[in-house]
Amino acid sequence: MKIYNTLTRKKEEFQPLNDNSVKMYACGITVSGEAHIGHAIQAVIFDIIRKYLEKKGYNVTYARNYTDVDDKIIAKANELGIDATELARANIKKTDEDMLRLGVDEATMTLKATEHIKQIIEFVQILIDKNYAYSTEKGDVYFSVEKFKDYGKLSNRTLEDALDGVRVENEENKKSPYDFALWKSAKPNEIFWESPWGKGRPGWHIECSVMNYYNLGEQIDIHGGGRDLIFPHHENEIAQTESLTGKQFAKYWVHNGLVRINGQKMSKSLNNSIYLNDLLNQYDREVIKFALLQTNYRNDINITEGLFENSKKHLLAFYKILKEIEELGFNSNETNKQIDEEFNEAMDDDFNTAKALAKLYGYFKTMQQKLLKKDDTVIKDYNAIRETYRLLGIFTQNSDEFIKNNKLETEIPNEIKELAKQRWQAKQDKNWVESDRLRLLMQQKGYDIKDLKDDYEIFSK
Numbered sequence: 001m002k003i004y005n006t007l008t009r010k011k012e013e014f015q016p017l018n019d020n021s022v023k024m025y026a027c028g029i030t031v032s033g034e035a036h037i038g039h040a041i042q043a044v045i046f047d048i049i050r051k052y053l054e055k056k057g058y059n060v061t062y063a064r065n066y067t068d069v070d071d072k073i074i075a076k077a078n079e080l081g082i083d084a085t086e087l088a089r090a091n092i093k094k095t096d097e098d099m100l101r102l103g104v105d106e107a108t109m110t111l112k113a114t115e116h117i118k119q120i121i122e123f124v125q126i127l128i129d130k131n132y133a134y135s136t137e138k139g140d141v142y143f144s145v146e147k148f149k150d151y152g153k154l155s156n157r158t159l160e161d162a163l164d165g166v167r168v169e170n171e172e173n174k175k176s177p178y179d180f181a182l183w184k185s186a187k188p189n190e191i192f193w194e195s196p197w198g199k200g201r202p203g204w205h206i207e208c209s210v211m212n213y214y215n216l217g218e219q220i221d222i223h224g225g226g227r228d229l230i231f232p233h234h235e236n237e238i239a240q241t242e243s244l245t246g247k248q249f250a251k252y253w254v255h256n257g258l259v260r261i262n263g264q265k266m267s268k269s270l271n272n273s274i275y276l277n278d279l280l281n282q283y284d285r286e287v288i289k290f291a292l293l294q295t296n297y298r299n300d301i302n303i304t305e306g307l308f309e310n311s312k313k314h315l316l317a318f319y320k321i322l323k324e325i326e327e328l329g330f331n332s333n334e335t336n337k338q339i340d341e342e343f344n345e346a347m348d349d350d351f352n353t354a355k356a357l358a359k360l361y362g363y364f365k366t367m368q369q370k371l372l373k374k375d376d377t378v379i380k381d382y383n384a385i386r387e388t389y390r391l392l393g394i395f396t397q398n399s400d401e402f403i404k405n406n407k408l409e410t411e412i413p414n415e416i417k418e419l420a421k422q423r424w425q426a427k428q429d430k431n432w433v434e435s436d437r438l439r440l441l442m443q444q445k446g447y448d449i450k451d452l453k454d455d456y457e458i459f460s461k
Contacts, residue, residue, distance in 0.1 A: 006253040007153065007253045023217070023219075025062075025211075027226075030066075032075075032091070034275055034277060037273075037274040042226050043104045044102070044393070046062070046064070050107075063109045063111055067113055069084065069085075069202065070113075103396070111211040113202060113207040113211070119213075119214045120183075120210045121196070124141055131147065132148065139195075139199070140181060142182060145178040145179055146159070150242070151235065152235065153235075154230060154231070159178055182202070182203050183201070185197070185199070186200050209241045213244070219250070221251050230255060255298065257296075258301075259274075260302045282450075286396065286402070287406065288308065291307050295354060319399050321367055325367065325371065330376050335384040340384055343359070346359070357392070360385075366381065416447045419442050420447075447460055
């Protein structure tokens with residue numbers, strides 16, 4: 001089995017550090033808001049990696065974290081006039097519910113930054129004692145980047161371009177502009193903890209280093225997350241951890257691609273974010289996974305109009321064939337081993353879900369031909385499909401139920417289109433009462449409307 005390692009920029013044969021045991025850590029969500037499709041992709045990818053490693057016979061300890069104290073969380077909490085801890089707790093609960101609906105299994109351990117404050121303080125103090133970090137009169141603690149000679153090895157950046165695109169804070173307190181915060185002194189209206197340097201809270205990067213070190217040990221096999229975390233977050237994690245331990249932190253660095261919406265970066269400023277809860281309210285979890293996993297995990301995923309509808313169309317066609325096979329009443333536990341072998345071959349090549357899914361079209365075409373001939377060997381194909389592709393989270397449902405719940409969109413009636421048009425105009429006129437009345441009328445007729453940036457989308461309920 002080969003894995004693409006961001007650290008070496010090539011595919012490498014997977015060899016765990018310790019025989020058959022694998023320790024894996026994936027950076028989770030900063031819970032300043034609800035989970036979006038980018039969070040979903042990352043969670044699905046590492047859930048599948050974990051499951052495939054287990055299928056290969058490895059004993060996997062999979063840790064996933066929540067960043068539950070952070071600048072963004074504090075800013076959002078202050079904006080809402082609530083406690084930052086309360087906001088984080090509520091968003092974690094909501095995210096857990098959404099991930100469960102998506103069919104993402106719980107990690108072996110789910111870690112939270114606020115539950116590791118004592119360990120964070122201990123870790124930072126060791127870095128100070130080893131002369132890799134320093135405190136200021138104000139009560140901030142910084143990591144001295146120039147002391148770590150390998151800085152930039154993950155992102156392939158030199159110190160000269162290390163600041164490119166990175167926000168610099170409290171620069172007047174730093175010995176060098178390259179240095180980054182390990183501990184931040186408390187500002188007014190901020191959550192804080194007592195420390196040897198005064199009241200404050202952890203910096204973002206130190207949290208993951210500490211949660212790794214105290215829960216998984218000095219070294220781990222796989223560390224990962226979205227590609228946007230390579231620099232500065234994962235680069236800084238390496239610097240902190242390897243300065244403390246003197247050992248290589250993670251053997252393999254795995255990063256998934258980012259999300260684009262019709263070719264544009266997904267961002268709040270563009271108002272094009274797709275929230276996981278909204279997506280799950282509109283599409284079956286298998287439809288969502290089938291759509292996302294057709295792109296190699298290392299590539300960016302471009303969410304275009306019709307992506308999920310096309311995914312639903314293909315899965316619906318597949319499920320109808322499964323239903324036909326079930327109705328023939330063939331009774332056998334035998335499986336077509338070739339299907340599983342070809343799946344393993346695809347996944348052994350850096351978890352190539354796109355190749356694994358592409359195989360389905362040929363399999364189901366063959367199954368259709370066997371159905372026409374009443375060939376009872378079709379049950380072997382059926383069993384293999386059900387057993388093998390369950391790992392990707394598809395073909396896990398009752399055929400009748402899936403077909404019933406995933407009808408294709410029909411042409412929107414002109415009456416509904418006119419109501420939507422009137423409702424949009426009422427919204428532009430800020431006539432909220434009329435806007436709500438028209439939307440309620442649409443809902444009573446079995447339709448709803450989703451507001452986009454400069455347009456709207458109608459869909460049946």
